[in-house]
Amino acid sequence: MAKKKVKRVDLIFKGCDCNKVLTDALKMPKEEIIQMLLDSELKGRGGAGFPTGLKWKMAAAEKGNRKYIICNADEGEPGTFKDREILDQIPLKVLGGMALAAYVTGAREGFIYLRHEYRFLIPKLEKTLETFHQWMEDFELDFTVKLFIGGGAYICGEETALIESMEGKRGEPRNKPPYPTHDGYLGKPTVVNNVETLVYSMMVMHIGSGEFKTMGVKGSSGSKLFSISGDTPKAGIHELELGMSLDDFVKEFGDGNTKSVQVGGASGFCVPRNRFKEVHVGYEDGLKGYSIPTGGSMMLFNSSRSMYNVLHNYLVFFEEESCGQCTPCRVGCQQLLKGVEAVKYGEKSHKYLDDLLHLAATMKLTAKCGLGQSVANSFSSIVENFREEMIY
Amino acid sequence: MQKRESAIKAAVQKHGKERKNLLPILQEVKQIKNYLSRSDVAEIGVEMGLALAHVYGVASFYHFIDLEERGQNIIWVCKTISCSMKGSNDIVMTLKERLKIKLGETTSDGKFSLLETNCIGWCHKGPAMLINDEPYTDLTPEKVIQIIDDYYTNN
Numbered sequence: 001m002a003k004k005k006v007k008r009v010d011l012i013f014k015g016c017d018c019n020k021v022l023t024d025a026l027k028m029p030k031e032e033i034i035q036m037l038l039d040s041e042l043k044g045r046g047g048a049g050f051p052t053g054l055k056w057k058m059a060a061a062e063k064g065n066r067k068y069i070i071c072n073a074d075e076g077e078p079g080t081f082k083d084r085e086i087l088d089q090i091p092l093k094v095l096g097g098m099a100l101a102a103y104v105t106g107a108r109e110g111f112i113y114l115r116h117e118y119r120f121l122i123p124k125l126e127k128t129l130e131t132f133h134q135w136m137e138d139f140e141l142d143f144t145v146k147l148f149i150g151g152g153a154y155i156c157g158e159e160t161a162l163i164e165s166m167e168g169k170r171g172e173p174r175n176k177p178p179y180p181t182h183d184g185y186l187g188k189p190t191v192v193n194n195v196e197t198l199v200y201s202m203m204v205m206h207i208g209s210g211e212f213k214t215m216g217v218k219g220s221s222g223s224k225l226f227s228i229s230g231d232t233p234k235a236g237i238h239e240l241e242l243g244m245s246l247d248d249f250v251k252e253f254g255d256g257n258t259k260s261v262q263v264g265g266a267s268g269f270c271v272p273r274n275r276f277k278e279v280h281v282g283y284e285d286g287l288k289g290y291s292i293p294t295g296g297s298m299m300l301f302n303s304s305r306s307m308y309n310v311l312h313n314y315l316v317f318f319e320e321e322s323c324g325q326c327t328p329c330r331v332g333c334q335q336l337l338k339g340v341e342a343v344k345y346g347e348k349s350h351k352y353l354d355d356l357l358h359l360a361a362t363m364k365l366t367a368k369c370g371l372g373q374s375v376a377n378s379f380s381s382i383v384e385n386f387r388e389e390m391i392y
Numbered sequence: 393m394q395k396r397e398s399a400i401k402a403a404v405q406k407h408g409k410e411r412k413n414l415l416p417i418l419q420e421v422k423q424i425k426n427y428l429s430r431s432d433v434a435e436i437g438v439e440m441g442l443a444l445a446h447v448y449g450v451a452s453f454y455h456f457i458d459l460e461e462r463g464q465n466i467i468w469v470c471k472t473i474s475c476s477m478k479g480s481n482d483i484v485m486t487l488k489e490r491l492k493i494k495l496g497e498t499t500s501d502g503k504f505s506l507l508e509t510n511c512i513g514w515c516h517k518g519p520a521m522l523i524n525d526e527p528y529t530d531l532t533p534e535k536v537i538q539i540i541d542d543y544y545t546n547n
């Protein structure tokens with residue numbers, strides 16, 4: 001097991017001739033591009049970690065000539081801000097990734113689903129789209145991209161909720177399967193990729209899959225942008241190789257007094273100090289100990305922080321952002337929030353926390369989508385590790 | 393009223409009547425007065441040939457499509473944890489005092505509404521807020537007072 005120290009990378013924001021990368025890539029057979037992505041083992045950077053090459057391959061295999069490419073720029077996970085920076089600094093790399101996906105799958109229309117909170121980026125993006133569409137003409141690739149602005153709802157980052165909202169409906173997640181690659185926007189095959197994933201697909205074309213795989217560890221290849229906030233002297237966006245231990249991460253980014261790190265935002269896990277050494281940041285396979293896949297949100301808390309306040313803040317977030325479609329999540333979020341308040345104010349005995357842990361576990365099993373299923377991640381990891389702070 | 397009705401017609405004409413255009417149409421009509429009234433919602437339904445219940449259901453789903461009357465400018469202060477740890481509460485308190493309103497209210501001159509929202513993607517530069525589409529970061533009480541004063545002098 002390769003144990004990696006924190007390794008900085010400068011790939012995403014580094015200047016690169018996107019036009020040249022596209023010129024070369026669009027001369028390659030489609031299968032070869034898919035193979036390069038598969039070889040690179042690039043996984044989705046939006047949080048779920050689905051292999052990107054496989055997603056494109058599935059959409060490419062679908063029949064019909066109406067397919068869509070959607071760039072998921074709904075970035076709503078608390079503590080994440082890297083997609084905003086990417087769209088601000090290097091929008092052409094994102095669009096380049098969309099063009100690759102379009103070429104490979106045969107899609108002719110694409111959308112950037114931009115969260116409402118990033119509306120200030122619209123003028124810049126519109127301008128970049130003009131350049132991009134000129135390129136598409138030059139490359140004779142029949143592909144146009146439009147902006148679609150979200151209405152303000154965290155759940156619309158979930159790909160099927162995103163599609164529902166683009167179809168003029170409430171952003172309520174669908175059952176999966178069918179997956180969007182088969183039955184997506186307007187019932188057509190649709191590739192939904194995170195902003196950062198699209199950039200990395202360009203970078204794989206640029207540096208090659210072999211070079212890409214020299215970074216990270218097996219199963220979690222390459223690098224990733226981390227959005228780092230909270231009690232740290234180095235708050236900001238940092239591109240790091242995957243597979244590092246949390247201990248090394250905290251040595252680099254902590255303030256010397258780090259009590260816990262929330263990996264993956266409100267829907268991620270809280271890791272207390274005594275487990276920093278055994279926890280690694282990357283996708284499941286290939287990492288010993290515990291590994292946490294993540295959209296890149298890293299929030300550090302030092303010992304002056306009340307973990308009750310942290311949990312309470314997350315629960316308010318979930319209670320507000322639950323789409324309300326399924327009972328375990330709609331009612332569960334409300335009850336967890338009420339429950340921790342009741343224990344804190346002494347209206348319920350501390351044993352009630354066990355009932356709440358049970359409820360969270362039930363939500364994980366029965367909620368319809370990733371939102372309701374992941375409330376238990378932060379809830380259980382905070383309550384189990386900081387039980388006294390919940391009570392006193 | 394006349395102006396509003398024609399604006400709705402124009403928005404529907406511009407985007408097209410298909411249901412998939414509902415969100416952009418709601419957003420466009422909302423821009424006019426910073427909120428959608430019940431009659432706007434009904435009107436959009438009629439123009440698009442969609443049930444009022446559907447249009448209302450969609451409009452009420454999204455945080456930034458207000459169905460309550462708002463001021464000319466809407467302030468959204470981030471209340472999520474990273475900003476809260478950096479003092480977003482002080483920012484809200486300062487704004488309440490400066491504007492003489494509570495959260496959810498609008499100033500008597502109709503200039504500002506004060507609201508909270510969840511993470512707006514500036515967590516490393518908290519506390520952060522939006523005024524309309526514009527982000528403001530690394531806020532301090534002094535800084536927000538200056539921002540509000542500037543709004544009053546410039547707009």
Ligand SMILES: Cc1cc2nc3c(=O)[nH]c(=O)nc-3n(C[C@H](O)[C@H](O)[C@H](O)COP(=O)(O)O)c2cc1C
Pocket residue numbers: 043044045046047048049050072073074075076077154155156157158159160192193194195197198369370371
């Ligand atoms: C509640 C919820 C919120 C999500 N929010 C986002 C988001 O803001 N951005 C994003 O790229 N993916 C988000 N996802 C993941 C998407 O459903 C989807 O997996 C992702 O966009 C696929 O892109 P990728 O394979 O490139 O990661 C969210 C998932 C859930 C369950």
Ligand code: SF4
Pocket residue numbers: 155172173321322323324325326327329330367368369370371372373
């Ligand atoms: S789990 Fe929550 S967000 Fe997901 S469908 Fe159910 S109610 Fe909606």
Ligand code: FES
Pocket residue numbers: 078079080470471472473474475476510511512513514515516518520
């Ligand atoms: S927590 Fe305030 S912007 Fe993210």
